[in-house]
Amino acid sequence: MDFKIRAAEKEDCKDISRMIMELAVYEKMSEQVKISHEELERDGFSQNPFFECLVAEVTDEHKSKEGFKVVGYALYFYTYSTWKGRTVYLEDLYVMPEFRGNGIGKGLLSKVAEVGKKKQCVRLQLSVLNWNTPTQDFYAAKGAQDLTASEGWHFIRFDGQNLDNLANEAPKS
Amino acid sequence: MDFKIRAAEKEDCKDISRMIMELAVYEKMSEQVKISHEELERDGFSQNPFFECLVAEVTDEHKSKEGFKVVGYALYFYTYSTWKGRTVYLEDLYVMPEFRGNGIGKGLLSKVAEVGKKKQCVRLQLSVLNWNTPTQDFYAAKGAQDLTASEGWHFIRFDGQNLDNLANEAPKS
Numbered sequence: 330m331d332f333k334i335r336a337a338e339k340e341d342c343k344d345i346s347r348m349i350m351e352l353a354v355y356e357k358m359s360e361q362v363k364i365s366h367e368e369l370e371r372d373g374f375s376q377n378p379f380f381e382c383l384v385a386e387v388t389d390e391h392k393s394k395e396g397f398k399v400v401g402y403a404l405y406f407y408t409y410s411t412w413k414g415r416t417v418y419l420e421d422l423y424v425m426p427e428f429r430g431n432g433i434g435k436g437l438l439s440k441v442a443e444v445g446k447k448k449q450c451v452r453l454q455l456s457v458l459n460w461n462t463p464t465q466d467f468y469a470a471k472g473a474q475d476l477t478a479s480e481g482w483h484f485i486r487f488d489g490q491n492l493d494n495l496a497n498e499a500p501k502s
Numbered sequence: 503m504d505f506k507i508r509a510a511e512k513e514d515c516k517d518i519s520r521m522i523m524e525l526a527v528y529e530k531m532s533e534q535v536k537i538s539h540e541e542l543e544r545d546g547f548s549q550n551p552f553f554e555c556l557v558a559e560v561t562d563e564h565k566s567k568e569g570f571k572v573v574g575y576a577l578y579f580y581t582y583s584t585w586k587g588r589t590v591y592l593e594d595l596y597v598m599p600e601f602r603g604n605g606i607g608k609g610l611l612s613k614v615a616e617v618g619k620k621k622q623c624v625r626l627q628l629s630v631l632n633w634n635t636p637t638q639d640f641y642a643a644k645g646a647q648d649l650t651a652s653e654g655w656h657f658i659r660f661d662g663q664n665l666d667n668l669a670n671e672a673p674k675s
Contacts, residue, residue, distance in 0.1 A: 334673055349584045358653075361585045368587055377550070380582040409553040409579055411522045411594050412535045413661075415545060421584050435671070442660065442668035452661045453668065459654035472664030477656035480531075481632035484649035484657070487615065488586075488625045491645030495615035495626065498608070500507055 330391055330431045334440050337382035337402065339374040342366040344399035345382060352423040356458060373404075380406045383440055385424065385433045393427060400428040403437040405444075410452065417445030419455040434467070456484070503564055503604045507613050510555035510575065512547040515539040517572035518555060525596040529631060553579045556613055558597065558606045566600060573601040576610040578617075583625065590618030592628040607640070629657070 337345060346366035353359040372379045385401035392398045401424035408416045419441055424434045442453050457464050465475070476482050487495060510518060519539035526532040545552040558574035565571045574597035581589045592614055597607045615626050630637050638648070649655045660668060 353585060358585070363586055364584060369584075372582065372588060379580055379588055404582070404584055406582055407552055407579075408581060408591065409545065409577070409593060411537060411542075411577055412526060412531070414537055414541055415552055418581065420582060436673045439668050439670075439672040442665055443670075443672035446665070446669040451665070452659055453665055454657065454659045456655045457658055459656055465656070465658075468658050468660075471660070471668060473658045473660050475656050476659055477650055482629045482657045483632055483638070483651065484627065484655045485630055485638075485641050485646045486625055486627045486649055487641075487644070487646050492615055492619070492624070492626055495612050495644060496619040497612075497616075499612040499616035500609045 330387065330428070332385050332387045332391075332400070332428075332431065332433055332436070334383055334385050334436050337373070337384045339370050341382070341384050341399055341402075342369040342373070344384065344397065345369055345402050345404070347397075348399075348402055348423050348425065349421065351425065352421060356461070380404055380420065381444075383437055383444075385428075385437055387428065393425060397425070400425045401433045401437055403441050405441050407448065407450070408454070413451050415445075415448060415450040416452040416454055417441060417448065417450040419453060422455070438471070503560065503601070505558050505560050505564075505573070505601075505604065505606055505609070507556055507558050507606075507609050510546070510557045512543050514555070514557050514572055514575075515542040515546070517557065517570065518542055518575050518577070520570075521572075521575055521596050521598065522594065524598065525594060529634070553577055553593065554617075556610055556617075558601075558610055560601065566598060570598070573598045574606045574610055576614050578614050580621065580623070581627070586624050588618075588621060588623040589625040589627055590614060590621065590623040592626060595628070611644070 343366045353362045382404045384399045404421045405419045408418045516539045526535045555577045577594045578592045581591045
């Protein structure tokens with residue numbers, strides 16, 4: 330199946346937003362999605378964007394049952410390791426189920442790695458849920474390490490009232 | 503003890519670099535540190551920086567045995583959740599041992615939360631090693647959740663030859 334991977338444009342945000350929800354449903358956390366396509370447009374397509382995104386597009390003849398041509402996306406940004414330096418972080422990688430098995434996911438992942446290397450990133454990182462063995466296997470087969478298993482790193486988060494409390498206690502200097 | 507928290511300047515990179523190594527020694531991974539203060543200067547203090555940093559500075563009369571006045575730092579950057587939006591990610595938080603117990607660590611953490619809130623971030627995230635219970639307790643006491651424990655998120659990484667292999671397989675489009 331012919332497909333093209335290209336940098337997302339502002340006009341793709343409705344498609345990206347639709348697929349963000351599809352991915353969250355797969356991850357069994359769809360009630361957590363609070364983002365709108367307007368926010369994606371603002372945060373990814375203005376000056377100093379908070380993320381970059383690639384989309385996979387098929388030709389007219391292969392469009393989905395519902396008429397969609399943008400059938401996959403990879404959303405990423407740059408982070409920093411104080412031990413190793415620049416890192417590209419893959420937040421989401423998704424291909425619509427009916428388009429899987431055509432190398433689109435692999436193509437998106439490789440393209441993110443290529444973009445990262447061009448920016449002198451020495452790492453590509455991401456997170457995956459512990460029950461999601463198909464995805465873990467997909468990455469492991471390509472050489473990824475599981476750092477939670479091997480080094481014991483845990484994710485920690487402040488949000489809501491806890492984040493407000495912290496911010497409100499900031500020293501005035 | 504009097505201390506001031508301020509945005510790091512390029513001239514602070516030698517102090518930051520010194521403390522990055524001290525923190526890595528504490529985390530028992532000092533052999534992993536490959537970053538130089540020149541790289542920190544390039545990556546944090548040019549256009550479109552990869553990170554931002556706060557430092558804690560004490561007055562002359564309180565300087566360390568070795569003569570250091572910059573005695574703590576918080577290095578952070580912005581990431582993005584496709585479910586919730588803007589996030590501030592705290593990569594490193596460190597206070598030199600002889601200056602602990604004076605509220606400097608708490609001050610740095612709160613200041614990062616404040617900076618994040620000003621940028622409309624809805625989350626402050628970070629990672630901590632599973633054996634490092636003092637640090638886990640420090641964050642938990644302030645309301646942080648452990649997402650690896652509660653939701654099962656694992657960290658995954660590609661680097662070195664595995665990252666090169668991925669990048670080299672990127673579709674040409």
